[in-house]
Amino acid sequence: MLFSRRNVKVKKEDKGSLEEIVMRIQLGEDGLRESLINDYQPFVKTVVSKVCKRYIDQTMDEFSIGLLAFDQAIDHYKEGQGSKFLTFADMVIRRRLIDYIRKEARRKKHEWLDSETDDPEESEESLIHQQAALDSYQKDQESQKRREDILDYQRYLQEFGLSFEILSQQGPKHADSRNNAKHIALTLVKHPELSGNFLQTKQLPTKELLKYVSCSRKTIERNRKYIIAIALIYLGKYTSLMTYIEPESLD
Incomplete structure (x- = not known):
């Protein structure tokens, strides 16, 4: 586990909007980083559990990947890009987990096909189903991002008197x-x-x-x-x- 589980809270004088805190971390106030990551562990766990479609606790690899992705989201978030930080972090966590699941699927494929006790056709069929599920999920995510972009773009147009x-x-x-x-x-x-x-x-x-x-x-x-x-x-x-x-x- 790369991050401490200490229950550290952002000090009252440090509070601001979440996006403001992220910007401050990017500008060098790295002392806020661990506090923010610890405060949002429940959020990370929820996103990871939804992607994996099962309960995930803090001892699992998937949770560690989610925390790493949240940390990366802090570094790469940009204000004015059309989404709030948590929306952006959700997307980064999901993408990292999907990459991990795909890598694990490929690794297990080789293990299954190398096993004398496993049926190669059954293993291949399972992988096809997994890939189909991942592809469907990716399409759903793209559709959701498009809907969010359209709503935000519509508001942007209104600022210029357009619709x-x-x-x-x-x-x-x-x-x-x-x-x-x-x-x-x-x-x-x-x-x-x-x-x-x-x-x-x-x-x-x-x-x-x-x-x-x-x-x-x-x-x-x-x-x-x-x-x-x-x-x-x-x-x-x-x-x-x-x-x-x-x-x-x-x-």
């Missing part, structure tokens, strides 16, 4: 127009001085954009809402929505 309904009614109708708008949005995102101005004013910096793109002011203005919507997917780091902003085939 899905507006975009469906006023977005470009032709693939080449949409592709051009996506290119403009990506150009905006790639230049920090443009994206910073955009986020501050909530207006497209059209004049500055024209220095980097080969289209007219009229084109930008006509597709302004769609360009903003695409740029917000990039800026909000909504990874599950990235497929919606890939260039479309013109065939």
Whole structure:
């Protein structure tokens, strides 16, 4: 076990939102790390038990993997990425456990196939069922992440006076127009001085954009809402929505 089980609590003067505490740890207040990990052992145990579909106690390897994943989540969490820390930590723990379960399944496969008393076909069938269950679980997780991203993205759009309904009614109708708008949005995102101005004013910096793109002011203005919507997917780091902003085939 890499972490002490002492019942250490974050001091009253150290309290803040969970995300603030995580940021402080990342900035060097590492004394808060062990306290945070100890305080959230019940959370880790709950997530691990759900993934493994059985009770997990603190002596099991799966629990240690969950704690390590929680510690990694502290280091890799970023504010403004569209999710709270516990949502992010839940995802990291689940991914680490799935990797572990897959490795164990592969190891057991070799042990089963090397055993004279085991039936290779039965062992292979069991592994297929395990893999199918893991694949189904992964798809469920991806769907959940997409739902969360969509809800957060919807709120982000509202800050700019946009909605899905507006975009469906006023977005470009032709693939080449949409592709051009996506290119403009990506150009905006790639230049920090443009994206910073955009986020501050909530207006497209059209004049500055024209220095980097080969289209007219009229084109930008006509597709302004769609360009903003695409740029917000990039800026909000909504990874599950990235497929919606890939260039479309013109065939």
